[in-house]
Amino acid sequence: MILTVVETDAAGATEVSLEAVTFARALARRAGGPVHAVVVGPRPDGLVDQLAGHGVGEVHHATGDAFSAYGGALWAAAVQAAVAAADADAVVAPGSPRGLEVMAHLAARLDVPMAANVVGLGTEDGTADGTDDGTDDGGALRVVRQVLGGAVLEEMLLPRRPAVLTVAGHAVQAEQVPPVPVTLRDYTPEVAEADLVTRVVSTEPAAPDLSGALTSAKVVVGAGRGAGGAEGFTAVAELAELLGGALGVSRVVTSMGWRPHHEQIGQTGSRISPDLYIACGISGAIQHWAGCASSKTILAVNTDENAPMVTKATYAVIGDMHEVVPAVNAEIRRRRG
């Protein structure tokens, strides 16, 4: 049985959670057995049916007063109880901050290895070159995961049961299946005092312009060192506004203090997946690419036609962003009349 940790928001399971469920189905096909889900805390309306439509046969829902505020150890305790109750062969979570945190706790508690940011299964469909070197892994699960922000892949063995892993965001696409019969099991895990110590004490709602806007934006306009200075962002910010999108920047920009860190895209910033990313004056270093690789379409604006951002982009304009972007803004306005 493959147990999937599902995170929720008001609308149901999060997209990355459904991706994790889709990955769990692939794992279940190989290992045999059903896919279950574990949900901790609030359970939005319609969640169980939504999960059935993604192939989940049983939903374990941890309830109890303890789960009114998030805590990594606490959530892991609930998942651990579901692992034990359902005798899971593998536990799969989304590669979100909480998914990673809860899995690290779970792996530590079970004393098993954990693979972060898995993108596929080894040697069958996951490896980059698709070759099977025929090695006998002695019953270990072989996974392929992202390292170096995704610039490099690692084949890794998970020899112990349960295999604990997180699925890299947007590495697989969430796919629905014809709904399967589903059962809901509410349970109230026992909670140790120590697991309650690091719960969230308070939450201040984020200002709307903070990074949430960036990660959920359909259009992101990015600017890097090519902006030239703190005053070089007027035109890109205007373009973002004209397109109803968000402004994002490279690390050079935040470390120069030109723009705040919550706008940073990359390995140590936000990971975006917009329909369109317009990257202006950004070279496309691997750590930046780590944050924008899931964009559906990329338009690069760069003076250097050989910059990695240009060669990896879908479209490019070769030129000075300080000339190109204002001209684009003017053209948008002209057509709007």
Place this chain on the structure above:
Amino acid sequence: MADVLVCIKRVPDVGGEVLLTPDAQTVDARFVGFTVSAHENCAVELAVRIATATGGTATVLTLGPEAAVEQLRAALAVGCSAAVRIDADPVEYGPADVVREIAAVVAAHAAEGRTHDLVLLGNDAADTGDFQVGVRLAYALGRPVVNGVRTVEVADGVATARGDGPDGVETFAVPLPAVVTVLEGGVEPRYPSVVGRMKAKKIPVETVAPRHEPHGPGRVRLLLPPAQPSTVEVLGAGPDAAPAVVDLLQRLGVAR
């Protein structure tokens, strides 16, 4: 008076093309420099601030080769007052192995009367990205852990940490001793002063031998994703490309 231990990892500073070693176990760093993750630079900055604010100390630790002294010195130059190097090749160490060695150093220091009240780490290492050393260390030490925060302050035996959650900025308060892992963005790491650099050179680095045989990282091999041939369509050059760009924006349905 908080005694803070901050853990950093020396990693290759690759920005462009990545090369692998012939045995495909690690990145070939012959043609690049070395650095530490931006998360860890922020952890060092927080350690120094907490030490200063509480009249305590900040000790920097790495598990790494002799050359990793370069990264320890950089942390000493910005205000850490002691450094420890566990003499081992991180390529052969899995996260649980690294944790056992760090925990052994913490225990050895405690036995000498130096309790590290707070251990700070990065949220994830820049190269292997295992996202777990901090959490596992907390279990090894029997301490609470707060993960992925941007600021930490210490007062009256409590660490107060703040970070971004799905619904806004979350605050955690944990009694010391504790473990906290840090994300970039809450503080601006300071630059070393000339005096700082000079001082750093004089501080001896405590070198300890690993105490356990590593189980290893479970790595079979590293692979480079297949190079994608460029399929870029150049829309034009300079401001004259603006109409073509707006045509594209309209085709994609993002501009009216």
